[in-house]
Amino acid sequence: MGTSAPAFRELGYWLFRYRRTWRGSIVISVANPLFFLTALGLGLGKLVDRDGALHGESYLRFILPGMLVAAVMQTAFLEAAGPVLQSVRQRGNYRAAAATPLSPEDILYGHLMFWALRAVQNAVLFTGVSVVFGAVDPARAPLLVPIALLVAVAFATPAAAWSVTVTRPSQISAVFRFAVLPLYMFSGTFFPVEQLPSWLRPLAWATPLWHGVDLGRAVALGTATPFRVLVHVGYLTAMAVAGLLVARRNYRRTLHV
C-alpha cells in the first residue's frame, strides 16, 4: 500500500495526464518569450525606446516582467477554468475522485499543486530564455519565479472557485475574452500605467494583474521598495487566500451535493 497524502494522489492524476502533453507545453513555454523578445527587442523596442518615458530602461527590459506575469496569469486561468469544468461535468474525473477516500478539499489542493508546478515550470523557462537574451539581470531573474507562482495561485484559485460551479464552456470563454484579456491592456503590461488618462489610473491600480506586473517589474529592474513589495504581495496573497476559501466551499457544495 502506498501512503501518499490524498491531495498528492490528485496531483498524480494530473501529472499522469501531463505525460501526454508535456513536450508541446514546454515548446510553447519557450517559444512564447522567444517570439516576444525577438519581435519587441529587435523591432518595436527600438521604436518606442526613443522617448524617455520608460525610466531609462530599454523597452525590452521594461516589458519582460510584465509579459512573464501576464503569461503566467493566462496559463493559470486557462488551466484552472476549462479543466475544472470538464472535471466536474463531461469527463467527470472529479466526481470519480470524490467516490474514493479523497475529500473535495483534497481534490482542490491536488489540482492546485499541479497549477503551481506548471507556473514554476513556465516561469523558469521564460526567465531562462530572457536571461539568454540579456533581457533580465541574471542575478534578479530567479526572484521572478516565486512572483510568478504567487500570481498563478492568486488567479487559479478564484478561477477554480468559479469554474466548479459553471455549467457551460461558453461562459468560460466569455470571461477569458472580456475579463482576462482586457487585463493585459489596463495593467501596465505593455506600457506604464502613468501613460493612462488620470481618471483610468485608479482602475489599473485596482486590477490584480497590475500588482503582479508592477511587483515583477520593480524586482527585475531593481527599483523595488519594501512598501511597494508589501502592498503587491499583500494584495496577491489576499486574493489567493480568498480564492482558496471560496473554492473550498464551492468544491464541497458541488462534489458533495
Next chain:
Amino acid sequence: MTAGPVPILAEGLTKTYGGFTAVDGIDLEVRRGEAFGVLGANGAGKSSTMRMIACVSPVTAGSLRILGRDSATDGAAIRARLGVVPQDDTIDGELTVRENLLIYGRYFGLSWKVLRERSARLLEFARLEDKAGDAVGTLSGGMRRRLTIARALINEPEIVLLDEPTTGLDPQARHLLWERLHRLKQDGVTLLLTTHYMDEAEQLCDRLVVMDAGRIVASGTPAELIARHTSREVLELKFAADERQVMIDKCRGLAERMEELPYRLLLYTDDGEETLAAVNARGVRPRTALIRRSTLEDVFLTLTGRSLVD
C-alpha cells in the same frame, strides 16, 4: 462469513434539496454477503439514497452507519472500503481502458505493482482483456458499464453500490452483467443495487425494498413481496380499441383486484383459469388472454398504482 459490523444500517435517513424532500425517513439494513435491491420508478429517491451511502452526499437527517462507522464523520475511511458504480458513469475518456483502472486505483493509495496485477485480473473479470489498450470511446454501452464495475472493484471493496447498473443496455449485455454480478456475490461481496427493472430485482436480489416518492412502501424477499402484496396469478386481457371500455366494465367484480393499464387489463386472482372462464361466461371477448404468475411488477403496481418503466 465472519460476523463483523452490519454493512449498511440506516434509520430515518432523510435527504432534502432546498425545500424538496427526495428521501423521506427510510430505514435500511443490508446484511453481510447479501444482494439487496432498491426498486423504484424514476424520481423515487434511489440515487439520492445511494449517494448518501457512498458518502458523497451529506445526510440531512437520520443516522447512517456503514461498516460500523458514522457516515457523517468517517466518510473517507468508509469510501476506502466501498466500490461505487454511479448512475452516470465517470469513465475518463482521455485515458485507455487499462489506465482507467490504474489511475482510479491510485486514488486509493495502491502501489503501481499491486495495480498492475489487479487490473489484469479485473480486465479478465470484465471480459475486456482485448480492449485493455483501447480508448474508452470505442467501448459499447455494456463494455463501459463492465469497466465501471471493474474499476469499482480495484480496492477490493467489502460493499459494492450499483446505481441502475443495466439501464439502457440491450438484453444480451444485461445478461452478461448479471452473470458477473452473481459471481461477485459468490465471492462474498455485499451488493446494494437500485433498479427499475423488476426482472433484474428478481434475478439478483435476496431482499429488496420498494421505494416510492422518497419512502419505502414494502420490503422483503421477492417471494415474500409477491405473496404479501399481490395474488398468485394474473389474467392479462387485451381488447380492440372500440369495445375496450364496454369490456372493462363487464369485467368488474370478477377478480380480487383489477388494474387498467393503457393497453392491458390486469385481473388479480388466485386461479387464472377460473377467472378466465368467468370472464367468458359474461360474454367478454378479449383479443388475447394470458394467464401468468404474479411478479414484482405487479407488487409495484399494487403499491403505487403506477408501472415501473414508463
